[in-house]
Amino acid sequence: MRILQMNFERGWRGGERQTLLSMQQFRDAGHDVALLARRGGALTRRASAEGFAVHEPANVAGLCGFLLRHGRRYDILHAQTANMMTWLALLKPLLGRRIVFTRRTAFPVKRRERQTAWKWRSADVLVAISQAAASEPRRLGLEASVIPSAIQARPLDQEHITAFTRQFDLAGKRVLATAAALTAEKDPCTLIRAVHRLRQLRSDFVFLHLGAGGGTETEARELVRELGLGDIYVFAGFQSGIDDLYRLMDVFVLSSRDEALGTSVLDAFLYSVPVVATNAGGLAEILADGRGVMCAVGDDEALASGMDRVLNDRGLRASIVENARDYVLREHDASVMAGRYLAEYQRLLDRNS
Known part of the structure; x- marks a missing residue:
């Protein structure tokens, strides 16, 4: 499976950590994993150091250009942030690829419900990291799978x-x-x-x-x-x-x-x-x-x-x-989390084959 993970955040917080951990687990399971991330960002640096193929546009125009030129190379396009999902939703008719979105926040949707529901509905699979994160998509009539975030122990320094x-x-x-x-x-x-x-x-x-x-x-x-x-x-x-x-x-x-x-x-x-x-x-x-x-x-x-x-x-x-x-x-074992995502990916590919 060819998987493109997408996260355009500048800093290093929980979502970026989970993105890299997922990539490591998918690669260990034998899949071809690449990252689309912001040039010079913390995730870009860490993923590059881990030996991943990292595509790093400097801005949104470059991001969209990359997707239009190269998005069809991948079986799965996985948006790890809400902003990434916005651009995928807009470009979806031109990409023809399966889209997965992970919702990592539990903020209520207070404005633009219709636009938000349209964006989320553009994902072929919507994943939430908790029942709390799934509540708003479900309230708006969408299906949401729950795959909790994972952690992995590090050696003591x-x-x-x-x-x-x-x-x-x-x-x-x-x-x-x-x-x-x-x-x-x-x-x-x-x-x-x-x-x-x-x-x-x-x-x-x-x-x-x-x-x-x-x-x-x-x-x-x-x-x-x-x-x-x-x-x-x-x-x-x-x-x-x-x-x-x-x-x-x-x-x-x-x-x-x-x-x-x-x-x-x-x-x-x-x-x-x-x-x-x-x-x-x-x-x-x-x-x-x-x-x-x-x-x-x-x-x-x-x-x-x-x-x-x-x-x-x-x-x-x-x-x-x-x-x-x-x-x-x-x-919250990392391999369990990865297995749940890979099962969602495979079901999506099987459904569209």
Whole structure:
């Protein structure tokens, strides 16, 4: 099977990580996989380093030109982002290829429902990464298969851990952390208020905010200053090799208002870190059945209480970690995810043969 994965994002977040992981798994299964991605983007660099054929137009005009000239070479055109699906929908009559779209967000469709439904309907197969991500397509009358995102353990880099511990003076401290961009849907200000509440209860911890900047960065930094948290709330920025850093964490926290799934939480599961998080979107699915402490969206008091409980209760920590690790190994294995996609691809090709 010849498969073209398509992702035009500049940075490196969950969707780009999943795109590359899928490509690796498809290649391991014996398929011919290429990538259409933005010139100079993080995904482009990483896929090239992995030895994949990467086509890297500089802009949308170049992207569309590539598809019109070369799109028919591939059996499957897989849009990994909503923007990519927009261009595929517009070009579909000229391409004559099977199109797959993965929806990785759970945002409600508040405007342009008709246009969005038309775009999604242009995909021959629409995949959502969680029931939460599937809810809007289904509400608009479309079929949506659910294939959860996957994760894969990375070898430990002890030198990285040692250097990071020294850089941020973590020795002897309990480490709580989040991995989230400073954007509105991640709701960093609620998290900061929760840490402020926790500070009223204890002082034996440091909180690391791992992740790129965004639209709420100025507000978040100002709130940390206003609440006097500069000594314990550390904006550590985007970190490569973040898998290593989970080994330092006592608790992982996520305060999202919208979350289709939450692969950072799955990483915490894999590396045996107990999780306290909101019940936004797909988080409610993965944290169910005792796999974490769930809190209402926007409830900083509940987040603070959850963090304190997990730090204090060894039995609770052990139970959460055991339930979560069993679940993630069973339901979010990379080869299982790839197998589900390949089965969808094959059904699509068989249906159109």
